[in-house]
Ligand code: SF4
């Protein structure tokens with residue numbers, strides 16, 4: 560049994576070969592074959608075995624055939640199938656990871672970009688392959704003080720888990736600096752792990768490599784034990800998901816909040832600071848992890864609408880029906896794999912939807928989306944017409960004193 564199968568069994572009581580032994584397993588077998596999952600999947604047309612067929616094959620004792628196909632390489636963990644299933648089958652949380660993790664063992668070769676990201680995460684604690692010693696460098700250009708716990712280990716209210724895309728990607732660093740400014744404006748008592756932080760491990764868990772995910776979870780839990788804090792505030796929705804749903808499988812029981820909900824709760828504290836009018840037409844992209852999986856649909860919109868001047872318009876797929884950016888489940892490192900098979904990137908589709916609204920800003924709340932959408936804007940030839948901005952950046956712009 561793979562290590563993650565053991566963790567899933569511990570959390571949900573599910574293994575593929577003993578589905579009748581647990582409530583969640585029996586729920587999987589209660590599938591009525593309605594096909595909603597396949598119909599709602601943004602890559603369903605490219606899958607030989609979408610979730611509905613996987614369950615058929617499981618029931619027929621033919622799951623080895625599914626393991627041998629690359630259907631679940633197309634799965635970007637967007638939670639669309641799970642959220643629509645009339646039987647409440649936890650497809651994205653339970654069934655698909657179990658199948659994916661068996662698929663990898665049988666693939667003739669792991670897609671090279673994904674392989675590199677996995678190797679980098681093992682070696683450096685981040686998929687970018689950056690030196691762990693550079694993780695906190697961005698704080699040197701922040702305009703507010705940022706406490707690093709290794710230097711100042713006093714107890715703190717909010718331990719801010721920054722994650723790798725904000726720590727290393729140049730545009731992510733812009734968002735990290737903006738987030739720090741918003742926390743400062745809230746009067747928050749916050750601190751970061753700095754160079755002690757490594758990626759939380761979500762994509763390892765939900766894409767391919769259970770051993771990597773578990774090594775990262777073990778590491779992060781050992782570091783967190785060194786410090787006293789009341790909550791972890793997480794900027795990356797994928798990491799937020801990891802802390803909320805994966806880490807408890809390993810005994811983690813701290814309070815976890817996303818940056819969006821943390822700021823939204825104290826919105827009144829910063830509202831007086833939102834003085835500068837931003838005359839933008841904005842459309843908001845729902846992150847799959849924040850939106851569909853955690854139902855944070857209104858909070859990000861209310862933050863945007865608190866900014867004077869902003870006019871909010873919706874894309875054709877919004878909230879529960881939002882279209883994934885294609886970055887989850889390892890999709891961040893599968894663009895070349897998809898392209899070679901003639902599959903259009905979901906980020907390109909999403910940017911077209913944003914352009915159709917006439918918006919001049921595509922607002923986001925997930926660091927994966929910055930690089931994906933900024934690239935898709937270039938591909939669409941829409942540079943100068945549509946800008947990609949994190950909600951934290953827009954809040955800081957409205958402070959008007961940058
Ligand atoms: S949506 Fe649920 S019930 Fe319908 S086919 Fe898919 S797994 Fe089965």
Ligand code: SF4
Nearest residue numbers: 600634635637638640
């Ligand atoms: S999680 Fe999303 S991408 Fe994966 S099978 Fe379900 S609908 Fe398709």
